[in-house]
Each structure stands twice: as C-alpha cells, then as structure tokens.
Amino acid sequence: MNGKKVLVCVTGGIAVYKAVALVSKLQQAGAVVKVMMTDSARQFVNPLSFQVMSKNDVFFDTFDEKDSSVIAHIDLADWADLILVAPATANVIGKVANGIADNMVTTTLLAASSPVWMAPAMNVHMYDHPAVVRNIEQLYKDGVRFIEPSEGFLACGYVGKGRMEEPEKIVALVAEHFQPKTLPLQGKKVIVSAGPTRERIDPVRFVTNFSSGKMGYAMAEAARDLGADVVLVSGPVALAKPTGMRVVDVESAQDMLEAIEAEYDTADIVVKTAAVADYRPKNAxxxxxxxxxxxxxxxxxxxxxxLATLGNKKKHQLLIGFAAETNDVETYAQGKLTRKNADYIVANDVTEVGAGFNTDTNTVTLIGHSDYRARFEHMPKTELAKRLFETILKRAEQ
Incomplete structure (x- = not known):
C-alpha cells in the first residue's frame, strides 16, 4: 500500500469515530490519506482529529479552495487511487445513486474516475428499506463496490446488520485491492456475441426476438475484468457500449457469423450468448x-x-453456447452441446420469473460433457457472468 493515494469521505453517523481509526491505520500501512467530511460528520468528530491522523488538510467546504491553482473537489477526485466512503449513510448512498451533488463529498464522488468503495453504516431497518436496497443496487450497477456492514449491537439499541465494518478489515481489503495480481484471463482473447439479430423483410420491417443483450454484455464485462482482451460482437441493442474492449456492431445472423469468423483463429474462448434468428425471409x-x-x-x-459452424472449425478454442428454452431445458441443452461440438451450454428457462430476456437477473444451468451440471440460482446477470467464468476456469484446471 506504500504511496497509494486514498481519499476517505466521511459522512454523518455515529460510526464516524471508526473512520478516525481507519484513517490512522491506512496511514500507518503506508497509504497517503486525505479526508473529506460532510457537515453532518463534523457534528460527530472535529476535523482536527482527521488532520492529525492523516497528516493532511481536511476538506469539507466546496467553496473553500485551499489551493487557488486547482478546483479542490475535481483535483481530489483525480488525485485518488481509491475513494472510500466510510461511513456511508443512507442519505449519501441515495444522493449519489440519483446523481445529486449538493456538498463537497457528493460533488467529488460524481467527478471520480478512480474506484469508489462504500462502507454502509445505519439502522438495520434503514439498511433493509426498499429505497436503500434499490439505491445500493443502482450504485453497484454504476461500478461502486460495497463493504458489507457487520451484524452486532447498533448505537440505536437494535442488534442486527448495519454496523460499519471494522477498520482492520477495511484496511486488509484495501491492501488486497492494491496487491499486484495475475488475472486468470490475462493474455487470453475472448469473443462474446450478444443481443438479437435482425433479418430484413423489407427496408422498414424485420424479424427479430426479445433479447436485450444484457447477459452477453455482462459476460463481456466479466471477461474484461478477469484480464481478457475482449471482442464484443453485438446485435442491435439499447445498451451503452462497455469500455475496455473492442465492440463490433452487426445486424443479421450472417453479419454476426462473419464478424466472429474474422476473429476466431486467434481466439482462446468464444462465448456465444447472442439470440440469433433461426430463419430469415428468403427474398427480402x-x-x-x-x-x-x-x-x-x-x-x-x-x-x-x-454455434455449429464454430464447433466444426474448433481447434484450440473453448466454445461456450447459450440455450434459451421454454420447456425440457436440460434435454435440449444437452443435445445442443453434442450436436454443435461445444464445450459448455448455459441453459435457462425464459418462462421463469426474473430470468431470460430483458431482465437484470437470471437463473441458469451450466451443462458440460461427462454429465456435468452446475445450477446457478436467481442472481444479477453481472454476478452470474463472473460466477460462470470462475466455474469454467476452475474446472479447466482440474
């Protein structure tokens, strides 16, 4: 952690006293720590305590520019290698989730390009409130990561989940974050196909399906986060293009095949998530x-x-297909695995609530050779994508 720059944003709650210890322990571990406080946080602890522990000025007023050559909240957002909001109250979580910037902390968080972590601290009922749950889910989608609160005796008198995680645990997580890593897909090329295809009837009509592309985009982002060089071949979707990968836009099944074939020989893993139209008008x-x-x-x-074309041409590639079914899901998926010479088929029943097309969640079964089965129950597609890659890579090592 030596020399790593950590901005600790302190918001108003009794757990502010833990933030003083957190700043001290980060500084002792070698990090360069700067602290920013909300007005509510200053009601619990004087900024001088953080100044002493961090050995740096403490920031709390958007309009108090300590260095006239820079805009403080932008400069701090750019300066940090990691921004840690501890404690993170329901109020600040809600504000950032909805793009509200009404104090120095929230303004800085909206300007941040470095990783942002939040360590929630609040009453157990507040933590479970649908609005708070919804805001946390939105921030997670936006890339914010959360340090789960502990269970125990709360300042309000309740016993339950809501205590800010202990400073020692947070420091250990920060140290792990900065530890150099060899990512499991580093140096590997992964092709992911996503979304629907469109088969033209005439210049204004086409045949397509309900695929939103969300599962395929989640797979591409998971591969990127695991270190892969990712090529995302995307049918027409209403999703923002993910960063850190090459995106090839296509329309028809023929377009998609040609785009994948152009990259196939140099690919290590191909994930064919796209819902490709099986038929097209013979004479458009x-x-x-x-x-x-x-x-x-x-x-x-x-x-x-x-998928069959890629299976016939397969040499060294690991080929993963998806099967969206409405009945006899595993039977059809097993047949697809064999017929198309794939290594895995990810099968899901699109009639299940919260699974399949146009949802943010999914429930699937991973099917492989030698009667391999792994069930993944209802979870966000972003988490599922990560779990699928981890499972497949772990099995490849055995």
Whole structure:
C-alpha cells in the first residue's frame, strides 16, 4: 500500500469515530490519506482529529479552495487511487445513486474516475428499506463496490446488520485491492456475441426476438475484468457500449457469423450468448411491401448456424453456447452441446420469473460433457457472468 493515494469521505453517523481509526491505520500501512467530511460528520468528530491522523488538510467546504491553482473537489477526485466512503449513510448512498451533488463529498464522488468503495453504516431497518436496497443496487450497477456492514449491537439499541465494518478489515481489503495480481484471463482473447439479430423483410420491417443483450454484455464485462482482451460482437441493442474492449456492431445472423469468423483463429474462448434468428425471409424486398386484402405468406430460409459452424472449425478454442428454452431445458441443452461440438451450454428457462430476456437477473444451468451440471440460482446477470467464468476456469484446471 506504500504511496497509494486514498481519499476517505466521511459522512454523518455515529460510526464516524471508526473512520478516525481507519484513517490512522491506512496511514500507518503506508497509504497517503486525505479526508473529506460532510457537515453532518463534523457534528460527530472535529476535523482536527482527521488532520492529525492523516497528516493532511481536511476538506469539507466546496467553496473553500485551499489551493487557488486547482478546483479542490475535481483535483481530489483525480488525485485518488481509491475513494472510500466510510461511513456511508443512507442519505449519501441515495444522493449519489440519483446523481445529486449538493456538498463537497457528493460533488467529488460524481467527478471520480478512480474506484469508489462504500462502507454502509445505519439502522438495520434503514439498511433493509426498499429505497436503500434499490439505491445500493443502482450504485453497484454504476461500478461502486460495497463493504458489507457487520451484524452486532447498533448505537440505536437494535442488534442486527448495519454496523460499519471494522477498520482492520477495511484496511486488509484495501491492501488486497492494491496487491499486484495475475488475472486468470490475462493474455487470453475472448469473443462474446450478444443481443438479437435482425433479418430484413423489407427496408422498414424485420424479424427479430426479445433479447436485450444484457447477459452477453455482462459476460463481456466479466471477461474484461478477469484480464481478457475482449471482442464484443453485438446485435442491435439499447445498451451503452462497455469500455475496455473492442465492440463490433452487426445486424443479421450472417453479419454476426462473419464478424466472429474474422476473429476466431486467434481466439482462446468464444462465448456465444447472442439470440440469433433461426430463419430469415428468403427474398427480402427492396421496397416496402404494401398490405393487401386477405392473408399473405412469406417464404423463410434457415440462417447460418453460428454455434455449429464454430464447433466444426474448433481447434484450440473453448466454445461456450447459450440455450434459451421454454420447456425440457436440460434435454435440449444437452443435445445442443453434442450436436454443435461445444464445450459448455448455459441453459435457462425464459418462462421463469426474473430470468431470460430483458431482465437484470437470471437463473441458469451450466451443462458440460461427462454429465456435468452446475445450477446457478436467481442472481444479477453481472454476478452470474463472473460466477460462470470462475466455474469454467476452475474446472479447466482440474
């Protein structure tokens, strides 16, 4: 931790006294620590205590510029290697989750580009309140990470979850964060396909499906976070492009196949999450098809089977497919695994509540050869993606 720059943002709660010890222990471990306080935090502890422990000026007034050559809250946001909000009250969690910047702490957090961690501290009922849960979930999606509060005797008299984690534990987590790591997918190239495809009927209509791309984007981001060089081949979605990877936009199944094939020989892992249309109009019209009296029929033809094509060409690649089913899920997935020469199939029943298309959560079964089965119950797709990679990589080491 020597020389690492940690900005500790202290918000108003009785756990502020722990933040004094936290700053002291971070400084003793070799970190360069600066402290920022809200007005409420100053009601519990005088800024002088943090100044003594950090050996740096303490910041609390957005308009008190200690160095006229910089804007303090922007300078501090850029300065930090890690921003630690401890304690993090329900109030500051709610403000940051909703983009409110009405004091120096919240303004700095909105300007931050470094990792932001929060150590919540509040009454157990506040911690369980749907609004607080919702705000924490939003911040997690935005990239904020949380140090779970401990269970124990609370200042309000309750016993339960809500105590800010002990300073020693937080310092250990910070030290682990800064420890140089060899990521499991470092040096590996991972291709992920995501979203739906569109098969044109005419210039204004197309055949598609309900895929939002959320699972595929989560898989791409998980691979990136594990150190991989990621190529995301994306059908048309309404999601923001993830950073730290190359994104190739495609429309049709044929487009998607060609984009993957262009990268396939140099790939180590291919994750085919995309929901590809199985059929396309045999003769797409060049002009808008006008409606007529009575019914009409459209002749359809098969689109290329991307997973089967990749399975036939597979050499060293690890090939992972997805199967969205409505019945006999594992039976169909097992057949797909064999027919298409895949290494794994991730199967899910899209009729389950909170699973499948257009949800932020999923429930799946990972199916592999030799009758391998691993069930992943209802969880956020971001967490599921990480768990899937961890499980597959761990099994590859055995």
């Amino acid at each position: 019209a060049t002009q808008k098809v006008k409606k007529k009296d009575g019914d009409t029929f459209m002749e359809m033809e098969r689109t290329p089977d991307i």
